[in-house]
Amino acid sequence: MSAEHTAEHLQQQVRVYFIVFISLMxxxxxxxxxxxxxxxxxxxxxxxxxxxxxxxxxxxxxFMHLFHDKFPFIFKVLIFSAIFFIVMIALFMFGYFDTFAxxxxxxxxxxxxxxx
Amino acid sequence: xxxxxxxxxxxxxxxGHGDHGHGAPESFIRKYVFSVDxxxxxxxxxxxxxxxxxxGFCLILLMRWQLAYPEQALPVIGRLFGVTRMPExxxxxxxxxxxxxxxxxIMVFLGVVPLAVGAFGNYLVPLQVGAPDxxxxxxxxxxxxxxxxxxxxxxxxxxxxxGAAKSGWTSYPPLAVIETAGQTWWLLGMVFLINSxxxxxxxxxxxxxxxxxxxxxxxxxxxxxxxxxxxxxLLLLAFPPLEVAGFMQLLDRVAGTSFFMPSGLVISGEAYxxxxxxxxxxxxxxxxFLAHPEVYVLILPAMGIxxxxxxxxxxKPLYGYKxxxxxxxxxxxxxxxxxxxxxxxxxxxxxxxxxxxxxxMIISVPSIIILTVMILSLWGGSIRFTTPMLFALAxxxxxxxxxxxxxxxxxSVADIHLHDTYYVIGHFHFVVAPGTLLALFAGIYYWYPxxxxxxxxxxxGRWHFWPSxxxxxxxxxxxxxxxxxxxxxRLYDGGATYAHAQDYLWINQLITFSSWGLALAQxxxxxxxxxxxxxxxxxxxxxxxxxxxEWATTSPPLGxxxxxxxxxxxxxxxxxxxxxxxxxxxxxxxxxx
Amino acid sequence: MLIPYDNENHxxxxxxxxxxxxxxxxxxxxxxxxxxxxxxxLLRIGAGGVAGAWPLGAELLNVPLATINTVILITSSLxxxxxxxxxxLGKVSKFQIYFxxxxxxxxxxxxxxxxxxxxxxxxxxxxxxxxxxxxxFTLTGVHGLHILLGVAVNVYHLFSAKALYQENPEKMxxxxxxxxxxxxxxxxxxxxLFPVLYLL
Numbered sequence: 001m002s003a004e005h006t007a008e009h010l011q012q013q014v015r016v017y018f019i020v021f022i023s024l025m026x027x028x029x030x031x032x033x034x035x036x037x038x039x040x041x042x043x044x045x046x047x048x049x050x051x052x053x054x055x056x057x058x059x060x061x062x063f064m065h066l067f068h069d070k071f072p073f074i075f076k077v078l079i080f081s082a083i084f085f086i087v088m089i090a091l092f093m094f095g096y097f098d099t100f101a102x103x104x105x106x107x108x109x110x111x112x113x114x115x116x
Numbered sequence: 117x118x119x120x121x122x123x124x125x126x127x128x129x130x131x132g133h134g135d136h137g138h139g140a141p142e143s144f145i146r147k148y149v150f151s152v153d154x155x156x157x158x159x160x161x162x163x164x165x166x167x168x169x170x171x172g173f174c175l176i177l178l179m180r181w182q183l184a185y186p187e188q189a190l191p192v193i194g195r196l197f198g199v200t201r202m203p204e205x206x207x208x209x210x211x212x213x214x215x216x217x218x219x220x221x222i223m224v225f226l227g228v229v230p231l232a233v234g235a236f237g238n239y240l241v242p243l244q245v246g247a248p249d250x251x252x253x254x255x256x257x258x259x260x261x262x263x264x265x266x267x268x269x270x271x272x273x274x275x276x277x278x279g280a281a282k283s284g285w286t287s288y289p290p291l292a293v294i295e296t297a298g299q300t301w302w303l304l305g306m307v308f309l310i311n312s313x314x315x316x317x318x319x320x321x322x323x324x325x326x327x328x329x330x331x332x333x334x335x336x337x338x339x340x341x342x343x344x345x346x347x348x349x350l351l352l353l354a355f356p357p358l359e360v361a362g363f364m365q366l367l368d369r370v371a372g373t374s375f376f377m378p379s380g381l382v383i384s385g386e387a388y389x390x391x392x393x394x395x396x397x398x399x400x401x402x403x404x405f406l407a408h409p410e411v412y413v414l415i416l417p418a419m420g421i422x423x424x425x426x427x428x429x430x431x432k433p434l435y436g437y438k439x440x441x442x443x444x445x446x447x448x449x450x451x452x453x454x455x456x457x458x459x460x461x462x463x464x465x466x467x468x469x470x471x472x473x474x475x476x477m478i479i480s481v482p483s484i485i486i487l488t489v490m491i492l493s494l495w496g497g498s499i500r501f502t503t504p505m506l507f508a509l510a511x512x513x514x515x516x517x518x519x520x521x522x523x524x525x526x527x528s529v530a531d532i533h534l535h536d537t538y539y540v541i542g543h544f545h546f547v548v549a550p551g552t553l554l555a556l557f558a559g560i561y562y563w564y565p566x567x568x569x570x571x572x573x574x575x576x577g578r579w580h581f582w583p584s585x586x587x588x589x590x591x592x593x594x595x596x597x598x599x600x601x602x603x604x605x606r607l608y609d610g611g612a613t614y615a616h617a618q619d620y621l622w623i624n625q626l627i628t629f630s631s632w633g634l635a636l637a638q639x640x641x642x643x644x645x646x647x648x649x650x651x652x653x654x655x656x657x658x659x660x661x662x663x664x665x666e667w668a669t670t671s672p673p674l675g676x677x678x679x680x681x682x683x684x685x686x687x688x689x690x691x692x693x694x695x696x697x698x699x700x701x702x703x704x705x706x707x708x709x
Numbered sequence: 710m711l712i713p714y715d716n717e718n719h720x721x722x723x724x725x726x727x728x729x730x731x732x733x734x735x736x737x738x739x740x741x742x743x744x745x746x747x748x749x750x751l752l753r754i755g756a757g758g759v760a761g762a763w764p765l766g767a768e769l770l771n772v773p774l775a776t777i778n779t780v781i782l783i784t785s786s787l788x789x790x791x792x793x794x795x796x797x798l799g800k801v802s803k804f805q806i807y808f809x810x811x812x813x814x815x816x817x818x819x820x821x822x823x824x825x826x827x828x829x830x831x832x833x834x835x836x837x838x839x840x841x842x843x844x845x846f847t848l849t850g851v852h853g854l855h856i857l858l859g860v861a862v863n864v865y866h867l868f869s870a871k872a873l874y875q876e877n878p879e880k881m882x883x884x885x886x887x888x889x890x891x892x893x894x895x896x897x898x899x900x901x902l903f904p905v906l907y908l909l
C-alpha cells in the first residue's frame with residue numbers, strides 16, 4: 001500500500017469509519033421517518049434518493065477508500081459506468097414518454113380533409 | 117483441442133525453462149486442457165471458435181437450400197435429420213426457425229467474439245504489451261471454460277424436445293417467452309457466455325493497464341491493443357444489461373412473472389394468464405443496449421488486426437496513429453447511445469427518433485476516419501502482397517460497403533422501408549462476414565507463424581482468398597437488391613408466397629450458389645491450416661520483420677512466461693522504414709535502430 | 710512465473726492488479742443493477758390499467774424487518790472495514806473477530822430475508838402476482854445471491870487467512886481489501902434498494 005497508510009494514519013481512519021457508521025445509521029432512521037410523513041410522491045422520491053445518494057457516497061468514499069486512494073484510471077471507468085447508467089435510465093424514460101406523446105398527437109390530430 | 121497441443125508442443129518441449137516457476141514436468145491435462153497459460157487458452161478459444169464458426173456456417177447452408185428450393189427435399193443428407201426436423205428431407209418451418217436463431221447466436225456469441233477477443237486478445241495482448249501472462253491467469257481459464265459450457269448448452273438445446281430456440285438471435289418477447297423449452301436453454305447458455313465475456317474483459321483491461329512493459333506508454337501501444345482495450349470496456353459495461361434482461365426473460369418463462377408481457381395479451385385465441393403489466397419494448401431496449409456495442413465488439417478487433425497487417429506489409433508507419441486511437445475511443449463511447457436505431461418501427465416518438473438518428477450519423481464519423489487512415493497508410497508504401505495482406509486489403513472496401521449501407525438504416529424515414537428486409541441482412545453481413553471474417557483470416561495467416569513456428573502455404577492461401585472474396589460478395593450483395601424489393605427477412609420460403617417477391621426469387625438461388633462456392637473455398641483454408649502444422653515452411657522468430665513486441669520473443673514463444681528476460685520499449689509500434697536506420701523495421705524493444 | 714504488480718502497487722496507476730480487477734467488475738455491476746433499476750422505473754411509469762396501479766411498497770412489504778436488515782448490513786460494512794484495518798495493523802485475532810462478525814451479520818441478513826419471503830408467500834404474494842412483486846423478488850433475490858457469494862468468499866478467507874498472513878502478510882491484506890470492496894458495494898446496492906422498493 002501507499003506510504004500514507006501508516007499505522008498512525010490508519011488509527012485516525014478507524015475513528016472516521018465509526019463516524020461514518022453512525023451517520024449511516026442516522027440517515028437510515030431519517031429515510032424511514034420521512035417515509036412515515038407520506039409526502040407527495042415526487043417529494044418523497046426526491047428526499048429518499050438524496051438521502052440514499054449521501055449514504056452511497058459515504059460508503060464508496062470512505063469504506064471503499066475512493067476519497068483516499070488515487071487511481072485515475074478507475075475513476076474514468078466509473079465515470080463511464082455512471083454516464084451510461086444515467087443514459088440508460090434517461091433514454092428509456094425519454095423513449096417511453098415520447099412514444100406516448102406521439103400516439104396522443106396522432107389521436108388528437110384533426111382528421112385530414114379529403115383531397116379535392 | 118488436440119491440435120493446439122501439437123502446435124505448442126514444440127514451443128514448450130525443448131526450451132526447458134525451469135526458472136519460470138514450473139520445476140516438475142506438468143501432466144498433459146494440466147498443460148493443454150486446464151492450462152492457465154494465456155497462449156494455450158488463446159489457442160483453445162481459437163479452435164473452439166473456429167469449430168463453432170464452421171457449425172454456424174453449416175446451419176446457414178441448410179437454410180439456404182430451403183430458401184432457394186422452398187419445400188423441396190434436400191438430397192441425400194436431408195433424411196438424416198429425422199422426422200421432427202426434416203420429414204422426407206423437407207425442412208419444417210420450426211426447424212428453419214431453430215436454424216435461423218442458432219445461426220445468429222452461434223456466429224456472434226460463440227464464433228466471432230470468442231475468436232476476435234478470446235483467441236486473438238488472449239494470445240496477443242500479453243505478448244504485445246510485453247507481459248509474462250494475463251493479469252489473472254486462473255480467471256482467464258475460468259472464462260474459457262464458462263464459454264465452453266455455454267457453447268455446449270447451446271448445442272444440447274438442439275436435441276431436447278421442441279428443439280433449440282426459435283425466436284431469432286434477438287429473442288424478442290412475447291414470442292420468446294411462450295416458446296418451447298429451447299429458449300430456456302438459450303437463456304442459460306447466454307448467462308454462461310455473458311459471464312465468460314465479463315471475466316475475460318476484466319482480465320484484458322487489467323493486463324493492458326497494469327502489465328505494460330517499461331517504456332510502453334499508452335500512445336506507444338499497437339493499435340490492436342487499443343482496439344482490444346476499447347472492445348473489453350464495451351463488453352464490460354454493455355453486457356450486464358443483457359444479463360439482466362436474460363434473467364428476467366428466464367423468470368418470465370419459469371416463474372410466471374410478466375416483465376415483458378403486457379396486459380391483455382391473447383395468445384392463440386386464449387388470454388395470457390400471467391399478471392400482465394410488463395413492457396415488451398423493455399427487452400428491446402435492454403437487448404440493444406448491449407447489442408449495438410456488441411456490433412463494435414465484432415468490428416474493433418478486426419480493425420486492430422487489419423491495422424497491424426497493413427503497417428507491417430506496407431512497410432511504413434500507420435498514417436495518423438493518434439487519430440486512430442481517439443476515433444476508436446470515441447466510437448466506443450458513442451456506441452452506447454445509438455441503440456434505439458434498431459427500434460424505429462416500434463412506435464417510438466419523433467423526438468427520440470431524431471435523437472438516435474443524430475447519434476447514428478455522428479458515430480459514422482470515427483468509422484470513416486479509421487477507414488481513411490487505413491487507406492492513407494497504404495499511400496507510398498512498398499506493399500508486399502502476402503496472404504494476410506490480401507485479406508487485410510479486401511477488408512477496407514468490404515467494410516466500407518457494410519458501413520455505408522448502414523446509413524440509410526440509421527435514418528428513420530428510409531428505415532421504414534428497409535427495416536426487417538434482406539437489406540438489413542446484407543448490411544450487417546457485409547460488416548461481419550466480408551469485414552470481420554476477412555480480417556480474422558488475415559490475423560490467422562499473419563500470426564500462424566508466431567503460434568506454430570511454421571508459415572501457412574501461400575498458394576493455398578490465395579486459392580482461399582480469391583474465391584472467398586468473390587463468393588462473399590456474390591452472397592451478400594444481391595441481398596441489398598432483394599431487400600430494396602421489399603422481401604422480408606426470416607421468411608421460411610424466401611418470399612415465394614408473396615406477389616411482390618416473385619420477380620426476385622432467382623436471387624435466392626444465386627445467393628445459395630454463392631454460399632456453396634464460399635463453402636468450397638474454405639476447404640483450402642482447412643487443408644492449409646492442418647497441413648501447415650506439420651509441413652509448413654519453418655520460419656525464424658520474426659518472419660514478417662515486424663516491430664511490435666510479440667516478435668521480440670521466439671516463434672512459438674517460450675513456455676509459460678513468454679519472454680526470456682523482461683523487455684523494455686524504446687519507441688512507437690510502427691517504426692517501419694525509419695530514415696538512416698540500417699533495416700526497414702525498428703523493433704520496439706531494441707535500443708538501437 | 711511471477712506476474713508484475715500482483716501484490717505491490719503499480720507506480721503509475723497506484724493499484725495492484727486485483728484491486729483494479731475488482732473495481733472493473735464493480736463498474737460492470739453498476740450497470741447490472743442499473744438495468745434492474747431502469748426496469749423498475751419503466752414498469753412503474755407504465756403501471757395502471759388492467760394490471761392495476763403501482764402499490765406502495767410499505768403496504769405489501771415488511772418495513773420494520775427491512776429496516777433491521779439495513780442496520781445489519783451497514784454494521785457488517787463497518788466490521789468489514791475494521792477487519793481490514795486490523796489486519797493491516799497486524800492484529801490477526803482482532804481481524805478474525807471482526808471478520809467472523811461480518812459473516813454472521815451477512816447470514817443474519819439472509820435469514821431475515823428468508824422470513825420476509827416466507828411472510829409474502831403466506832399472503833399468496835408470488836413473483837407472478839404483479840410486476841411490482843416480480844421486480845421486488847428479482848432485485849432482492851439477485852442481491853441475496855451477491856450476499857451469498859460474498860459469504861462464500863469470506864468464509865474461505867476466514868479459514869485461510871492466518872496461514873497466508875504468516876506466509877505473505879501483504880497479499881492477505883490485499884485479499885481482504887478486495888473482498889471488502891465487493892462487500893461494501895453489495896451494501897451500497899442495498900442502500901438504494903431499500904428506499905426504492907420498500908418506502909416509495
